[in-house]
Amino acid sequence: MSAATPLSTPNPVIRAGGLRHTYDGKKLALDGVSFSVEKGEVFGLLGRNGAGKSTLIKAMTTLIEPTEGRLEILGMDARRHGRRIRARIGVVQQGESFEFATVETGLDIYGRLWGMQAAERHRRAEELIEQFGLAEFRRKRAWDLSGGQKRRVQVAREFLHDMDILFLDEPTVGLDVVMRRSLLDLIRARVRAGLTVVFTTHNLEEADYLCDRIAVIDHGKILALDTVANLKRLYIGKQTIDLTVDAPDAPRFYAALRAAFGERGTITVEDNQAVLLVADPKAALAQIVDLAQRLSVQIEWLTVRPNTLEDVFLHSIDAGRDTAGRP
Amino acid sequence: MYLIFFGYGFASLIPSGSSTGSYLHFLTPGIMAFNAVMAGAVAGGILWADRRYGMLAQLLVQPFTRTEYLFGIMLTSLLLGLGGAALMLVIASLLIGVSTLTILGALAAFGAIALGSVFFGSLLLWIAALVKSNNAYNSIQILVLFFVDFASTVFYQNTSSLPYPIQILMWANPLTYIANTARGGYFGTLSTNDGIEMILLAAETVIVLVLATRAYLRSDVSME
Numbered sequence: 431m432s433a434a435t436p437l438s439t440p441n442p443v444i445r446a447g448g449l450r451h452t453y454d455g456k457k458l459a460l461d462g463v464s465f466s467v468e469k470g471e472v473f474g475l476l477g478r479n480g481a482g483k484s485t486l487i488k489a490m491t492t493l494i495e496p497t498e499g500r501l502e503i504l505g506m507d508a509r510r511h512g513r514r515i516r517a518r519i520g521v522v523q524q525g526e527s528f529e530f531a532t533v534e535t536g537l538d539i540y541g542r543l544w545g546m547q548a549a550e551r552h553r554r555a556e557e558l559i560e561q562f563g564l565a566e567f568r569r570k571r572a573w574d575l576s577g578g579q580k581r582r583v584q585v586a587r588e589f590l591h592d593m594d595i596l597f598l599d600e601p602t603v604g605l606d607v608v609m610r611r612s613l614l615d616l617i618r619a620r621v622r623a624g625l626t627v628v629f630t631t632h633n634l635e636e637a638d639y640l641c642d643r644i645a646v647i648d649h650g651k652i653l654a655l656d657t658v659a660n661l662k663r664l665y666i667g668k669q670t671i672d673l674t675v676d677a678p679d680a681p682r683f684y685a686a687l688r689a690a691f692g693e694r695g696t697i698t699v700e701d702n703q704a705v706l707l708v709a710d711p712k713a714a715l716a717q718i719v720d721l722a723q724r725l726s727v728q729i730e731w732l733t734v735r736p737n738t739l740e741d742v743f744l745h746s747i748d749a750g751r752d753t754a755g756r757p
Numbered sequence: 758m759y760l761i762f763f764g765y766g767f768a769s770l771i772p773s774g775s776s777t778g779s780y781l782h783f784l785t786p787g788i789m790a791f792n793a794v795m796a797g798a799v800a801g802g803i804l805w806a807d808r809r810y811g812m813l814a815q816l817l818v819q820p821f822t823r824t825e826y827l828f829g830i831m832l833t834s835l836l837l838g839l840g841g842a843a844l845m846l847v848i849a850s851l852l853i854g855v856s857t858l859t860i861l862g863a864l865a866a867f868g869a870i871a872l873g874s875v876f877f878g879s880l881l882l883w884i885a886a887l888v889k890s891n892n893a894y895n896s897i898q899i900l901v902l903f904f905v906d907f908a909s910t911v912f913y914q915n916t917s918s919l920p921y922p923i924q925i926l927m928w929a930n931p932l933t934y935i936a937n938t939a940r941g942g943y944f945g946t947l948s949t950n951d952g953i954e955m956i957l958l959a960a961e962t963v964i965v966l967v968l969a970t971r972a973y974l975r976s977d978v979s980m981e
Contacts, residue, residue, distance in 0.1 A: 453977070488814075488978075491818045492818070493814060493817055493818060493978050494977075494978075512822070513820055513821070513822055516818055516819060516820045516821075517820035519818070521815075521818040523811060523814055523815055523818070524811070525810060525811020525812065525814060525815060527811065527812050527815040528812075529810075543816075543819050543821075544819065544820070545820075
């Protein structure tokens with residue numbers, strides 16, 4: 431794992447070094463973030479709400495200037511060449527846009543904003559309407575569409591123009607399973623043609639499916655950064671125990687459990703639920719039951735299962751909390 | 758609406774025969790000037806809605822600058838102010854006839870309205886860039902517009918019969934300068950005072966435009 435360390439890649443299109451950002455000089459959103467993204471790579475940003483993902487995306491898309499640090503996009507300084515950078519990137523954000531216009535008018539306005547000629551706009555719009563299955567509601571206004579339909583339109587619109595890097599902020603929210611897979615496959619096809627993608631998601635399955643490398647971010651820091659395979663390999667030989675106890679007993683029980691396990695396992699606690707990563711689940715189960723009996727704590731749920739990318743994510747965040755001295 | 762309902766409503770209460778003729782004639786240049794405020798409110802509303810609903814962030818990741826977006830809003834404000842004023846003039850000419858307006862008078866009136874549109878556009882943009890909640894924005898906007906509209910010479914003249922604090926407020930209100938100059942242009946009674954008021958308005962416009970631009974450039978692009 432190379433957490434928060436700039437990777438030396440042969441052809442980086444994004445290079446960030448020691449990025450810090452504060453809002454109003456008070457709220458720290460990025461805290462020394464360093465990484466690079468290679469051409470043709472799908473780079474995933476995973477993190478909880480408020481972890482710093484959106485701020486990082488805003489910095490990379492030149493919407494904000496980082497307070498400190500170095501940021502180069504396509505070899506250009508993000509602070510000095512915002513307009514030139516924006517001419518070569520595409521961004522799919524989460525907010526609403528062009529709600530007042532019909533789907534086809536919205537595509538046309540977007541093409542105009544990008545300075546595309548009328549014939550080219552119409553040709554590309556027709557291709558995208560077909561490709562993204564927008565035909566049945568092409569004459570509806572965006573505010574009359576469902577959440578999933580709006581998302582399809584937003585993603586489709588971004589493919590109107592040429593670009594070197596595509597930033598996707600949770601592009602599959604609201605999409606059904608078929609459309610989600612079709613969108614991810616479409617992105618994969620573009621990546622094979624040389625497009626670089628930076629992708630944020632809460633859906634770890636799709637991160638697993640799409641991303642070459644993943645950065646887990648929390649409290650403005652990168653806690654883990656590696657290929658999906660390498661991140662999972664960190665946890666080979668370990669298994670996950672899911673545990674739920676009576677809510678009133680949870681704080682003292684989990685404190686005792688942390689003390690009992692020490693370095694032999696990592697524990698992530700959320701309310702009265704805990705996820706434990708251990709090498710010897712049989713011994714761990716016996717120890718948990720024994721501790722519960724000694725403390726007279728009622729166990730509501732106890733199960734053992736294989737690791738997932740979600741466990742990598744949760745344990746990275748938990749390890750980061752411990753390092754930062756947070757509860 | 759203001760021209761028709763205020764005009765006909767108050768015309769029966771206000772005696773004619775002054776230098777400005779009937780109340781409808783008096784009100785016409787006032788309502789033309791009032792369009793500068795309405796245009797400014799639209800400009801502020803555009804920025805506010807674009808920030809609130811995420812449209813600004815989506816626009817500013819495209820290959821143009823923040824300043825160009827600001828310029829677009831100011832141009833919208835200017836065109837709405839001038840277009841609205843021209844429409845008022847057309848409606849007034851159909852209702853009551855406009856015989857006194859000269860080319861020079863029209864230039865002065867529309868020049869004042871153009872400057873006023875930029876002033877109020879900047880003022881409302883400044884508020885839209887600073888405020889972070891919907892309730893606060895709406896409350897401040899209504900308060901500002903209510904004060905600006907009614908503590909001005911749009912609907913009535915600033916005379917010594919008014920309470921002194923109101924006279925002071927009206928005197929300090931930029932909409933008064935715009936309404937006075939528009940009225941001077943409309944009736945062909947432009948004076949040095951109108952020139953001084955336009956210089957004052959220009960200076961205030963520069964100050965507010967600078968403040969609005971700084972606040973806008975420093976503001977976060979979205980409310981998220």
